[in-house]
Amino acid sequence: MKKYALLALAAFAFAGTADAAKYAIDPGHTQVQFSYNHFGFSNITGRFDQISGEFDLDTADLAKSKISVEIPIASISTGVSKLDQHLQSADFFDAAKYPTASFKSKSVHVASAKELHVSGDLTIHGVTKPATLTVKVNGIGNHPMKKIPAAGFDASTVIKRSDFGVGAYVPAVSDEVRINITLEATEAK
Template identity: 45%
Template sequence: MKSFLGSGLASGLALALLAGTPALAQATRDPAQIQSGTYAVDPGHTQVGWRVSHMGFSNYAGGFSDVSGSLTLDPKNPAASKLSIKVPVASVTTTSAKLTGELKGDQWLDAGKYPDMTFVSTKVAPAGKDHAKVTGDLTLHGVTKPVTLDVTLVGAGANPLSKKYTVGFEATGTLKRSEFGVKTYVPLIGDELHLTIAGAFERQD
């Protein structure tokens, strides 16, 4: 009898716990199923990472946060889609508090004078079912130059927690920081800056 009661209690507890657990997200990677419309960056779940060579010994990485921006998405006509991203330069972070402070200063990113890094798309070229080449104007350190991002669809669907329809992409690209006026320690510290954007966008009603 005790065994039966114990088993029944455990089963009931398990069912109660499952009932209180949000359903898993039903995300799709099929562009044909994605909702068109205007989307806004979900800043809490969007990350911008960067990586440079450190004296040829290692690839040193850091990131930015508090990203904002918008996406106009038309899955039936991807070339008509538009992307705009703004990244506060002062949000830069590394594993070294000293280096993080230096990067914000006028020898590097000069966040006081140039507070934002922005990217505004000028062309979207589909490159397969769930890939695209997105070219745009990237502004950093007061300089604007064209940069092309390789963009991959991660997934889209209703967020089971917020209930908001969300679409996510990963974008990668490379730029030469010296071309944007950030020349400190080149070539000792790598000129090539590798960017990775893990972007989540919520559909606006």
């Protein structure tokens, strides 16, 4: 009887590691949007149409989770092709020289069951600065259609674009840029 109790205890102890898994970002259900003020007259919005990355999600202890994403600057879309071209030019992102933006987490603070603060390194225009995202946990569980583990989050932060060397027309065009992200991911196979 003791032998079975020890085996059951050992199995339970190792079962905790099953909560951590690699998840792949679903680019069809993930959006990165930004907004800024233009000369005090309008609040322009845009998005990046491509995002890739993965993260280690520990459902038993979200503080042990990690995420890494990359965004091609050429995927910028404001709905105005001339503005998209200008934003990709050397005046702003200089996409030819700095083709990607990235974020790599360093720590996750669990503020509540539905809110996380994810801190890490944000790289834009070849400049890396610390950034913290306020993250709302939308859901973690089995995907109803795919029948595999899935997770969804909304995140936001505000950055100063001049901190990243993308400061053309400041202060007429706002230095502060609000970033909003909605992300869906599924367990990687």
